[in-house]
Amino acid sequence: MRLSINNIIVLFLLVTSASLMARSKRVGQIPNGGKFSCATCHVDPAGGGARNVFGQEVEQNYLDGSGNVIWGAALAALDSDGDGKTNGEELQDPNGAWRSGDPNPGDVALVSNPGDPNSTTNVQLATSMPLRFALKQNYPNPFNPSTTLSFVIPQSAQVRLTIYNSFGRPIRELLNGALPPGEHTIAWNGLNDAGESVGSGVYLAKLESGDFSRTVRMLMIK
Numbered sequence: 349m350r351l352s353i354n355n356i357i358v359l360f361l362l363v364t365s366a367s368l369m370a371r372s373k374r375v376g377q378i379p380n381g382g383k384f385s386c387a388t389c390h391v392d393p394a395g396g397g398a399r400n401v402f403g404q405e406v407e408q409n410y411l412d413g414s415g416n417v418i419w420g421a422a423l424a425a426l427d428s429d430g431d432g433k434t435n436g437e438e439l440q441d442p443n444g445a446w447r448s449g450d451p452n453p454g455d456v457a458l459v460s461n462p463g464d465p466n467s468t469t470n471v472q473l474a475t476s477m478p479l480r481f482a483l484k485q486n487y488p489n490p491f492n493p494s495t496t497l498s499f500v501i502p503q504s505a506q507v508r509l510t511i512y513n514s515f516g517r518p519i520r521e522l523l524n525g526a527l528p529p530g531e532h533t534i535a536w537n538g539l540n541d542a543g544e545s546v547g548s549g550v551y552l553a554k555l556e557s558g559d560f561s562r563t564v565r566m567l568m569i570k
């Protein structure tokens with residue numbers, strides 16, 4: 349049979365639309381896949397041709413037998429483009445819990461491209477838990493001569509961090525002032541307010557902010 353021009357055009361359109369459908373189907377198999385559409389997986393934003401690093405990862409390891417994207421914890425945990433954010437963080441689904449057909453997770457404005465290292469979300473994940481007050485155990489512990497304390501405050505607040513000796517007497521005010529929300533780290537060099545090196549023993553670090561108060565025990569061993 350000789351193919352007429354019309355037949356060739358119809359054939360071409362069928363093949364093209366089939367491949368376009370396959371592509372747009374895969375966009376729907378990635379959380380917030382519509383944000384960058386084909387550019388999520390392809391170098392050319394119009395789609396087709398070479399895949400970017402995320403697209404290569406998906407093609408090589410995360411397609412099932414029918415060519416469907418296997419989105420889940422494993423793919424979400426990788427940082428395909430090496431920009432310091434996991435694929436899941438970039439797509440607002442850090443744990444890979446989203447499934448095709450679910451509403452898009454997180455905040456679409458914060459979605460960045462997992463295949464483009466120049467596209468990075470710098471904003472706190474909209475899906476992450478709200479920050480809560482916390483004071484972490486000092487590190488190292490036991491320590492000599494210095495140790496580090498980390499704490500989290502959920503909003504801008506007046507914060508005081510004081511070191512007490514084992515008799516409950518304050519010996520060093522490490523911090524007393526307003527801080528922005530987030531995690532903060534401060535070192536204690538083992539000196540008291542008089543600038544003297546303290547001796548071996550148990551010390552307490554107490555974080556206070558509004559109604560919040562938390563204490564950790566620290567051990568200095570010389």
Ligand SMILES: [Ca+2]
Pocket residue numbers: 427428429430431432433434435438461462
């Ligand atoms: Ca990344």
Ligand SMILES: [Ca+2]
Pocket residue numbers: 429431438460461462463464465466467468469
């Ligand atoms: Ca990126």
